[in-house]
Amino acid sequence: MSEGTRFYAQDAAPIRYQVVSSSPHSGPYEPDNIMYDEPDNTSSRWSSAHQVSGKQWLILRLESTVVLRKLKNKHPCSMKELRVYGGLTQEHMTELLHTNVKLDASPETFSLRHTNRSGHTFPCRFVKIVPLAAHGASFNISIWHIAFSGVKDEEAVARIMKSYDEHREETVMRHILRHLRQRRLLTPLQSILDRTAIDFEHPVVTKLHAAVVVEGDWTQAEAVMKSLSLENCFNDYLRLSPPRILWSYLGGPCESSPVGRAGHAMCIDSSKRTVYVHGGWDGTKCLDDFWSYDIDSEKWSNISVSTSQDKNGPVARSCHGMVFDSVNGTIYLLGRLDSEGAQSELDSTSTSGQAGHTNGEPAPNGSSHGMSDTTSPCSEFYRYHTRGVDAGTWQLLTFDTTTLGGPPLIFDTQMLIDEQSQIVYVIGGRLVDAADKPPRYSGIYSYDIRASKWKAHDLADNSRAPLRSGHCAAFDPWLRSIFVFGGQREDKHLGDMFTYDICTNTVSVMYTDGTQTHTKAFGRKSVIDFDLKEIYSFGGLQQGSTEDEMQVLETCSIYRYDTRPGVWLPSTPYRPPVVDNRRRDVEEPAARFAHELVYDSGTKTAYLLGGNPGQSFVAPPREPNDDSAQDSVRLGDFWNMRIVRLTKDDVLRQATFHIRCQQFRELCLTGQSSVKTLEFLQTNVSTVVNHEDPAEEKLFRSLLMHLLDISDGQEEAPAANDTVKPASPERWTSSLDDVIARHHQDPRETADPLEPAGQATSAHLFAQRNQLFESLLKFLDETVQQPGGSLLDLVDTSSSGL
Numbered sequence: 001m002s003e004g005t006r007f008y009a010q011d012a013a014p015i016r017y018q019v020v021s022s023s024p025h026s027g028p029y030e031p032d033n034i035m036y037d038e039p040d041n042t043s044s045r046w047s048s049a050h051q052v053s054g055k056q057w058l059i060l061r062l063e064s065t066v067v068l069r070k071l072k073n074k075h076p077c078s079m080k081e082l083r084v085y086g087g088l089t090q091e092h093m094t095e096l097l098h099t100n101v102k103l104d105a106s107p108e109t110f111s112l113r114h115t116n117r118s119g120h121t122f123p124c125r126f127v128k129i130v131p132l133a134a135h136g137a138s139f140n141i142s143i144w145h146i147a148f149s150g151v152k153d154e155e156a157v158a159r160i161m162k163s164y165d166e167h168r169e170e171t172v173m174r175h176i177l178r179h180l181r182q183r184r185l186l187t188p189l190q191s192i193l194d195r196t197a198i199d200f201e202h203p204v205v206t207k208l209h210a211a212v213v214v215e216g217d218w219t220q221a222e223a224v225m226k227s228l229s230l231e232n233c234f235n236d237y238l239r240l241s242p243p244r245i246l247w248s249y250l251g252g253p254c255e256s257s258p259v260g261r262a263g264h265a266m267c268i269d270s271s272k273r274t275v276y277v278h279g280g281w282d283g284t285k286c287l288d289d290f291w292s293y294d295i296d297s298e299k300w301s302n303i304s305v306s307t308s309q310d311k312n313g314p315v316a317r318s319c320h321g322m323v324f325d326s327v328n329g330t331i332y333l334l335g336r337l338d339s340e341g342a343q344s345e346l347d348s349t350s351t352s353g354q355a356g357h358t359n360g361e362p363a364p365n366g367s368s369h370g371m372s373d374t375t376s377p378c379s380e381f382y383r384y385h386t387r388g389v390d391a392g393t394w395q396l397l398t399f400d401t402t403t404l405g406g407p408p409l410i411f412d413t414q415m416l417i418d419e420q421s422q423i424v425y426v427i428g429g430r431l432v433d434a435a436d437k438p439p440r441y442s443g444i445y446s447y448d449i450r451a452s453k454w455k456a457h458d459l460a461d462n463s464r465a466p467l468r469s470g471h472c473a474a475f476d477p478w479l480r481s482i483f484v485f486g487g488q489r490e491d492k493h494l495g496d497m498f499t500y501d502i503c504t505n506t507v508s509v510m511y512t513d514g515t516q517t518h519t520k521a522f523g524r525k526s527v528i529d530f531d532l533k534e535i536y537s538f539g540g541l542q543q544g545s546t547e548d549e550m551q552v553l554e555t556c557s558i559y560r561y562d563t564r565p566g567v568w569l570p571s572t573p574y575r576p577p578v579v580d581n582r583r584r585d586v587e588e589p590a591a592r593f594a595h596e597l598v599y600d601s602g603t604k605t606a607y608l609l610g611g612n613p614g615q616s617f618v619a620p621p622r623e624p625n626d627d628s629a630q631d632s633v634r635l636g637d638f639w640n641m642r643i644v645r646l647t648k649d650d651v652l653r654q655a656t657f658h659i660r661c662q663q664f665r666e667l668c669l670t671g672q673s674s675v676k677t678l679e680f681l682q683t684n685v686s687t688v689v690n691h692e693d694p695a696e697e698k699l700f701r702s703l704l705m706h707l708l709d710i711s712d713g714q715e716e717a718p719a720a721n722d723t724v725k726p727a728s729p730e731r732w733t734s735s736l737d738d739v740i741a742r743h744h745q746d747p748r749e750t751a752d753p754l755e756p757a758g759q760a761t762s763a764h765l766f767a768q769r770n771q772l773f774e775s776l777l778k779f780l781d782e783t784v785q786q787p788g789g790s791l792l793d794l795v796d797t798s799s800s801g802l
Contacts, residue, residue, distance in 0.1 A: 015066055015148040017127070020090075022058040024049035026140055031058050037145045045144040048131065056141055059090060060127045067114050067123050067151040067160055079141050081132040084112065086124035093128055100512035114150075120167045121160050124150075171787060173198055178786045181209070184766060186752040202784035204228055208776065213769045214755055218663040225655045228780060229648045236781045237651060244574035244644040245556050247588050250298065253636030257300040258291050260636030262612040263318035265333065266596035269386065271326055275598060275607055278307065278333065281318040283634045286339035288316035293607075293638070295600075303392070312394040314382050319594075321415030323424060325449065329387030332424050332447075334379070334401070337411045337432065377432055378402075379409040381447075397452070406454035407445045408433070414473035416482060418502070422449040425502075427484060430469035438490050441467035444482075444500060457505060465498045465507040470522030472537060476530040483510070483535060483561070488522040493543055495520035497566075511565045518568040521553055523593030527606050533562040536606060536643070541593040541614070552614035554591030556641070574644040575692040589639050606641040610634060651779050657688040657696065662772045664703055666765070677707055 022031040029047035038044035048056040065088065081100050087093035096112040115121050127148070131141040151157065173192070177200050180189040193200060200206075204227050211220040228234070253259050264280025264287070273295040279287050290304040307313035317336035324331050378400035385391050402408050406426075413429025424447040431440045444457040459465055471487025471494070485497035495518065497510040513520075524540030538556045543549075558569045573588055595611025613635055664685055667677050681703060689700045748763040761769070777785050 012149040013152055015150050015152060016063040017060040017148065020059050020061045020126075022046070023056045029142065034058070034143050034146050037147070039144070045142050047142045048140045050140070056131050058129045058143075060129070062125055062127065062148070064152060064154075065123045065125045065157055065161065067121060067157060079131045079133075079143055080135045083130045083132060084110075085128040085130070086112070086126065088123065088125050090126050090128075093126065094122075096124075096127075112150075118167070120164055122164050123157055123161055170198060174200055174787045175789070175791055179791045181786075182770060184748045184750075184752055186214075186754040190754060201786050202228075202231070202233065202780075204231060204233075205777075205780065205785050209773055212659070212662075212773045212776070213766070216666065216761070216769065218659055221659050222656055225652060225659075225776070225779075228784075229652055231784075233780050233784050234648055234651045237779045238646050238648070241646045242569055243558055243571050245571045245588075246574040246642045246644050248640050248642075249587050250638040250640060252638070256302075257638070258289065258609070258636060259287075260634035261287060261610045262592075262594035262634045263337070264596055264610060265320050265322035266598050266607075266609060267322045267324040267331060268598040268600055268607065269324050269326060269329070270600045270602050272329075272386075273600070274386075275609075276303075276322070276324065276331060277596070277609060278314070278322060279317045279320060280610065281339070281594075281634065286316040286318050286337070288314065307394065310394055312382070312396040314380065314394070319411035321413050321426070321429075323415045323417040325417055325419060325422070325424075327419050327422065328449075329385065329391075331384040331386065332415065332417070333382040333384070334407070334415060334426060335410050335413050335429060336380075377409045379407060381406065401445075401454060404454045405456060406447065407442050407456075410442045410469075412469035413442065414471060414484075416473055416475040418475060418477060420477055423447065423502075424449065425475070425482060427473045427482065427500075428468050428471055428487065441469060441489065443467055446502075457500075459500075459505070459507055465500065466494065466496075468494055472524050472526035472535075474526055474528035474535050476528060476533075478530055483528070485510075485518075485526075486521055486524055486537075486540070493520040493522060510561070518557060518559070519553060519555070521593075523612075524553070525595055525597035525608075527597055527599030529599065529601060529604065531601065533560060534643075535559040535561070536597075536599070536641075538597055538608065538641075539592045539595055539611065550614070552591040552593055552612075554588070558643070589637060590635070592635055595635070604642060608639040608641060610636055653688050653690070654696075655776055655779055657685070657690075658772060658775055660685045660688060661699065661703060662768060665706065665768065668707055669765075674707060681707070 017035070019031040019035065025031060026047040026049045028043055029045055031046045033044050034046045036044055046058065050056070079101050082097075083095060084097040085093035086096045094113075094116075096114070097110055099110055101108060114124075129143070129146070131143070134141045151160075173196065177189055177192060177198070180186075180192075192198075204224060208221065208224045208228070211217045211224055251257060258264075258277055259282055261280030261282050265278050266275065268275050275293040275295065277291045277293070279289070281287070288304075288306050288308045289302065290307050292301045292303055293299070294301070304310055304313065306316075308315040314333055314336075315338060317338050319337045320333060320335040322331060322333045379398075379402055380396060381398040381401050383395040383397050385393055385395070398404055398406065407413075407429070409432040410426075410429030411432060414427040416425045416427065417423070418425065426442070426445045426447070428444075429442045431442060433440065444459070446455045446457065447453070448455070465484070466489055468484075468487035468489045472483075472485050474483045475481075476483070479499075480501060480503050482500040482502065483497060484500065485494075487494050495513045499508050499510055500506075501508065518537075519540070519542050521540030521542040524537050526535050526537040528535050536556065536558055540553045542551050542553060556571050558571055560567055560569060589608060590613055592611030592613050595608060597606055597608050599606045611634070613633065664677065664681055667680060685700065685703065690696050691700075746763060748766050751761070782788075
């Protein structure tokens with residue numbers, strides 16, 4: 001944390017500003033209007049002259065140099081999306097905010113970024129606002145009033161400014177040092193280091209450069225990488241490396257396991273290593289069977305053929321919720337759609353209108369909305385005991401939860417449990433009520449297990465947490481927060497995420513619709529690992545390329561929320577290592593939605609069962625020319641999923657592979673026999689190659705071709721370096737290499753006096769080694785190595801200035 005941030009304990013003060021320039025405006029709606037807070041004056045706003053998104057802008061000069069903290073948009077505004085930039089000058093600004101703006105009369109306040117990646121606070125004097133999109137495609141963008149707040153105390157800002165200037169000075173000097181070392185100017189590099197107290201890089205990284213670039217000591221280079229591993233310098237690379245998904249097939253439907261289904265409910269008892277499954281839709285009817293799966297013995301047990309026949313047991317249903325309370329060994333069950341009076345109208349991807357009804361299972365139909373005319377639409381609430389004297393029995397806690405302040409009858413909801421506080425949460429879901437057009441959605445309810453009481457949570461700002469169904473929800477007991485994302489509302493697929501703080505009853509937006517790469521979908525399922533601050537999401541149904549097309553997803557995405565607003569990471573299948581030159585086939589579940597996913601946090605393993613494959617799965621017809629099988633097929637396959645992550649040993653293997661590749665290239669140039677170099681390739685290089693990695697496999701094969709070229713006497717192709725050559729002699733370029741070649745000797749052609757005597761290398765070999773060193777730096781934390789980027793990128797191609 002930088003020195004300046006300690007001043008932020010004080011309350012932020014309002015910041016005055018002036019509009020210094022803008023893009024053209026429309027009629028009397030001048031830019032200066034945004035400085036005045038006049039909500040009753042319809043002319044007191046700025047409006048763009050054009051409707052071209054991203055081409056409008058306003059530049060504001062603040063009253064003094066300040067540290068911005070907040071931006072407030074206080075009145076209705078047709079602006080849907082905007083970016084905000086800030087800096088000390090108009091020419092050099094950095095992005096402070098990228099967000100969406102809601103379309104209503106409520107004021108909005110946005111936090112502005114005021115620290116850089118290294119944690120140093122930076123001041124601002126100018127702000128640039130760039131509207132990107134309007135809520136209506138045929139309307140010009142309007143802004144009524146914008147206000148800023150921040151730290152403007154002169155003494156505080158002066159200290160922040162001093163600290164920031166020192167940071168900039170040190171950063172520039174570190175870039176210069178990097179540039180000198182890349183140009184083989186080791187003597188001036190060392191002279192600067194001797195005269196200053198600049199922390200250029202970790203001392204072990206300096207040893208790595210000496211071993212790789214200066215001395216070509218490959219044994220020492222490998223030893224230094226091991227030292228860096230012991231110093232825990234690979235953490236950033238390990239954290240940011242895309243995780244790999246390892247699926248294992250546990251079996252399919254048979255007489256001793258659940259039949260294919262979707263819209264079922266599932267929960268897990270991690271302490272007893274048991275998975276429970278109830279109900280669902282098999283393509284023709286709702287189910288009421290009840291199963292358990294013993295993870296250790298890998299066997300299913302049928303607890304009940306029909307819970308509707310059990311005393312106090314639930315009737316057949318789908319699209320309901322179920323959670324397990326490990327403290328008391330009980331299961332809670334709520335919500336339903338049943339098959340009386342329902343037709344499977346929607347099933348998957350046939351039409352977009354029907355696909356908006358449910359999580360994939362029986363669509364509401366007629367006057368009963370999935371209920372028969374004789375069935376009372378009451379919201380029953382059940383508890384099942386797995387331990388103690390009541391083990392194996394159902395208890396009907398409430399015939400209708402609405403009579404006790406609980407949720408109405410809903411489906412496509414999410415149930416979570418806070419075991420520490422003994423509270424069950426019911427998040428969202430669609431009401432089973434055919435009379436409502438458009439449909440209605442449930443909010444957030446909680447059930448206190450100890451007090452046997454329901455509570456409705458009225459949010460202060462529902463607009464930031466729109467009600468929905470078919471969404472995902474996950475609870476982090478350490479943060480005391482519930483994450484809600486995705487789903488649908490009427491015919492709209494949602495792509496936002498918000499958190500609900502159960503202690504303060506407040507909502508915080510993690511990201512708005514369209515600002516993350518995560519796919520908008522409903523019918524996805526997710527689980528959380530709160531120790532790792534990760535959410536795993538699989539499958540779902542999303543809008544296709546046309547309005548009438550729906551697409552079933554097969555991807556597994558991982559969301560990391562250790563920093564705000566978090567980030568979705570792509571995942572790739574884990575490919576087991578090659579054994580005896582034989583590759584194992586990779587197993588993966590088919591695309592689906594309306595499946596179920598549970599997570600064992602102790603073993604870091606997720607379990608997936610069933611689902612609706614939509615049109616991505618082809619089932620054999622029951623009879624010749626019978627197409628009904630395709631409409632009714634439901635999956636019954638059972639899988640487990642583990643996240644395979646890189647380890648420090650994996651990083652060391654990759655680094656060793658790159659080091660030995662360069663060692664092999666140089667062996668080819670020493671005049672040793674082809675037999676010895678080939679033996680080195682087979683015994684030293686091949687043993688550290690991941691042959692399942694296409695990039696490593698390609699590089700390894702290129703080494704053999706390199707040996708053959710050398711053996712045939714062909715000239716070695718020059719390696720790529722860090723400069724760009726012109727495409728032709730006539731093309732103008734400001735490349736430093738060309739300037740040096742025309743006027744001066746390239747310093748990389750001559751050994752530096754600090755290089756060991758008798759170990760001078762050619763410029764070509766120096767470039768190869770330097771490229772290897774740069775590639776090894778990608779494994780290291782940013783805090784221990786030289787700065788990234790190049791000084792050449794700071795030179796403006798249109799002038800000689802910066």
